[in-house]
Amino acid sequence: MSSATNNRGGGLEEAFRHRLQDAEASPSAELWERIDHSLTLQESNQYKRGMLFYRQLAAACIALLLLGGGFAAYYFGGQEKAAPVAQVKPAAESSYAAVVPSGAPVAEGEAFIQEEVSVDELIAQAMQQAVQPQRIYTPEREQNREARATRQQDTAGTLAAAEQPGIANSGAWRIMPGARYSLSSAQKKSVSINGVGVDGGDVRQLFENMRRGIVSDFAAGGKHTSGGSNSMAFSNSSSSPADFKTLSEMVMGRMKQLEAEQEANKQLYKQEKAPLPGQTEANKSSSASGRWSLGMAYAPSYFEQNIGMPSQMMMGAASSFSSFAPPIAMQQSARMVEEAREEHEQEVEPGFSFGVEAKAGFKVGRKWKLLAGLGFTQNTARSKSSYVIEQFWRKPGSKQAESPGATTIFVPSLSSNFASDSLSVTKTDEFNVLYRYRHLTVPLGLQYAGKISKDWFWYASGGVAANILLQTTVLASSAEVQDTNYGPGDDSSPFRKLQWSGNVTAGVGKQLTDQVSVTLGPEYRGYFDTMLSSPEKAYAPQGKPYTLGINLALNYDLGHGRK
């Protein structure tokens, strides 16, 4: 107890302590019921808060994945997209030409679209229109509009006419000041925009759907809902400013409500997290961030690239250049290629590989932890070779031959295009070849940990990782052999640019301080695909690579560490 426990001199103190310190009294029977009820309420609130948190976490994960996916798509898909767009553009122009006859009647002040319009632009214009004050509706204007719509229907035109000076339109999708064109509500024909066919009604519908989607989130009831037909969309669009105002009010109202809820939750959380008597300030502050941890891992490993050598590599090559080379030379080349192949098969072996990762951990329950982070891996394999291979192709229309350079047997085996017009195989002094793959990794995993003793614990974890290929290099120690290097945007690279892998690890850890711990354990990382993006096109048989290594990690708990 305290420093002053016992040995109180007075008889009064002693007498009271003797009688009361270990005395017992029964509380009322319903006291437990009250405690039980309070605990149940508390659990319910915690569950709600937990659900909210996990929803936010899930949203963050999805956002991260989308971001990563978008980046990957942008990064790897950008170059492929360029050509199709260029091909589509003339088609769009031709469809426009087909749709709009040269002799089609055009009213004064109206002009057909001369430029391509993006969907985004149209939506932006529509939104801009929605926030602008509406012009006054007059029957004359409506007649003009109807007449124009009729003419456009006759021409089966898909493009809207420009605004006539002084003529207002009630539709949000109608003509705007400063706008060069817009879509007529009466038109339901397709428009070619940026090479993509967009239906006039669809674009309007798209905006309408967006609007309806937002409104339905905030308001029950069908005040702002409208039918899917164009006429409905058109009639609704006349009240766009009012809708926008209502929408804004609803959004602001909802935001205020959310803020109030958040504040209430914060207060509740503070109350519940009120410190225990004797609990320190440090404990208080750490309880908020107790679930999070940061870690750094280093994993030296053995890497099996699982790229074999074909047993009949010269079949295609021999048949190809047999017509150009003398039979003896052909036989000799074939023999040396075979020797090179056998040598590679015997000499290739795993090289020193490693991976480094920075991870953030989030405790889910007492023993589970969700891990995500960013890492870098460098996987290598190595071999020895005594053969230099050079392929030559004759330029069409000339007798000149061109060659990508001298390589080892490995590079040509990665494609089915081993055949060449002539082949030079030279035997040299033995040299070393290093095959190096560098990846940027984005791991996501789950870890389970259990206690062994006060300071020691064991753990097991598994997860997946997206591996983005940064560089592939084949380095030869011979000056005669040209190094092969593929960058991330290199289209000639036969290697897979985005590869998924699964990894499992287990081991033991030691808690060094309340917040710092180290772990050590074997790690297996298996890739779900072959190294090559098109293994069926390669001579060399392709397997799925894997690494086997040791994972060393240092973890730092952001909260108060172990409990």
Added chain:
Amino acid sequence: MKLFTKPKSDEDKLIEGCIAGKRDMQRLLYDLYAKKMMVVCLRYAPTTFEAEDIMQDAFIKVFNHIQNFKKDCPLEFWIRRIMINTALKHLRSKQLLTVSHEAEEVANLSSDDVNLTGYTMDELLSMIQSLAPRYRMVFNLYAIEGYNHKEIGEMLGISEGTSKSQYSRARAILQSMLLRQEKKIKEHVISN
């Protein structure tokens, strides 16, 4: 892995069950300590109703923070400390710990004069409960829980000297009560 772990005591299992939020284990813990803790709460609270309020809050705190129990002291002491702190907080929130200026007539008896064998526990509790809140606190903390005046001063936000003087006053009031009680008993015996 179990080779490395010590066999768990019943108390460890109880604590683990409570940490896991198992209601039957929480009930077991409650049953184990409720009676003792009720007396603690009764000593600090002026009424049984308030004592139960304090006990309810304190047990919820116990279940919410039992994972912080380091096992460096007996579990009973840890729970008792939570009861005391909850009682202090409760009384502080009701502003019952303001300095009182009771002008009670106090006796000054020597310690040797005290004999509580003839009193029931309820009578003793009533005497303590009848003290002004501040006196009651200081008396409980010093005489029964065993804290020194410096610690009491820190807990109640008063100086050590104030704690001493308030304790002396509480002690004197209690002695006076006991004296009065004894006189009554004597008179009752003589009249009979």
